[in-house]
Amino acid sequence: MKKITLLVALLLVLQGVSQADERSEGTGLQARATALTRSIADKAHLDEGQIVRVKQLNLRMLTEIEELKARFVADPTLLDQRLAQAQAQYENNLTALLRPTQLALFQQNRANMTALGQH
Template sequence: MKKLLSLAVLAVGLQGVAAASDPETDKLNTRATALTRAMTSKMQLDEGQYLRLKSLNLRMLETMEDLKVRFAADPEIRDMRMAEAQTSYHMELALMLRPSQLTAYKQSQESMTALGLPGTR
C-alpha cells in the first residue's frame, strides 16, 4: 500500500515538473502574475484573494489560448466561446471580491475602456 501511495505521489510530482518546464505554461504564468499584481494594487486584495485571483487569471488565460487554437478556423464560434469564458470569469471574480473591491474593479475597467486600451472589451 505504501509503495502504491509513493508511486502516485511521484507520478503527480513528475507531472508538475513537466508542466513547469513548458515554456508556454511559464509565459502564461508570468502574464497571470503580472495581471494579478496590477489588479491587486487597484483593488487592495488580501493574500488569500491574491492567490485565488492568480489561479482564476491563469485559468482564464489558458482557456483563451485553448479557444484560439481549437477554433482558429471558425472565428465566429471562437468569439462566442471567448465571450462565454469572459462572462464566467467576471462572475467568479465578483463572488471573490468585497463590494468596495468590486466597485474599484468596475471603475478600473470603465477607465480602461474609455481610454480605448486593448483587451478591455
C-alpha cells in the same frame, strides 16, 4: 547501427525542444497571470488570500483562452462566442471573490486592465 543511433539522438533532441516550448508557453501564461493579478490587486486592494485565488482564476482563464484560440482557429464566429462566454464566466468568478468596495474599485479601473495582453 550508426543510422539508428543518429535517429534516436535526433528524436531525443526534437522531444527536448518540444518540451522546452511547452514549458516556455506555460511560463508565459504564468507571467501574464501574475501581471494581471498584480494589476487587479493594486487597483482593488486585495488581501493575500484573494491574491492567490485571483491568480489561480487568471491562470485558468488565460489557459482556456489559449485552448479556445487553438480549437476554433478556423471558425472566428464561434471563437468570439466562446471567448465571450469564457470572459463572462471569469467576471462572475472574479466578482464572487471581491468584497463590494473592491468590486467598485475594480469596475472603475477595468478599462485600464486587459486579461489578454498584447500577444
